[in-house]
Amino acid sequence: MPDTLERWEVMDHGPLEEIDDGILTVAGTIKMPLGSFPRRMTVVRLASGGTAIWSAVALNEPEMARIDAMGTPAFLIVPSDHHRLDAGIWKQRYPDLRVLTPPGAKNAVREAVPVDATTDVLGDPAVRFVTMPGTGEHEGALVVKRDAGTTLVVNDLIGNLHHPDGLLQHIVGRLMGFGVAEPQVPRVIRHKLVEDPKALARQFRDWAATPDLQRIIVSHGDPIEADPAGVLNDLAETLDS
DSSP states (O other): OOSSOSSOOOOOBOOOEEEETTEEEEEEEEEETTEEEEEEEEEEEOTTSOEEEESOOOOOHHHHHHHHHHOOEEEEEOOSTTOOTTHHHHHHHSTTOEEEOOGGGHHHHTTTSOOOBSSOOOOBTTEEEEEOTTTTTOOEEEEEEETTEEEEEOOSSSBBOOSOOSHHHHHHHHHHTOOSSSOBOOHHHHHHTOSOHHHHHHHHHHHHTOTTEEEEEOSSBOOBOSSHHHHHHHHHHHHHO
């Protein structure tokens, strides 16, 4: 699989699900040498009427029409160095997209697509882009406020591959620690990306204290809706150990 795609290529994916008001998410797959691995895109409606696209995935035309119906894609958020695969083809389809990525990922991401910003430029008091502490500024997250509560959208720092599909996903999920049994900070991500575990643990605990926290959407696996605050506190404990 190349680092970036040059044409619109739709890989296997499920339907878009509206997980809260103005928040769509879809589970897809990414091709690997011995099979496929799950990945997830999230679309968030902004106060401006446009949308922010988190970790872009090319979808079939009926699902793309649903995204267009929510609002014109205005921001393309590439949440880390390694989520660039579909960035260029999304920019081709929507040339006015502004590309947002964490500061530490800028050099890698701009190999695939021009970068417009590395700080929160979404212009929406209910949707905040965060550069995650403890990651050398290589990982981003979104905090989305809705009437029903708060949704966190994170990237590779939390895995929740609770329903692996096939032998490869079982093996990779367990070996790399992508949360097959329970949500976890993947071992491979902690080793390669987390420079300051205690700083990341503090962020998890701060989020856990959010009174109306409803869910955590992860880039690899299922959304976490059962006691998300407890999950964050448990993950913070593992980072402190």
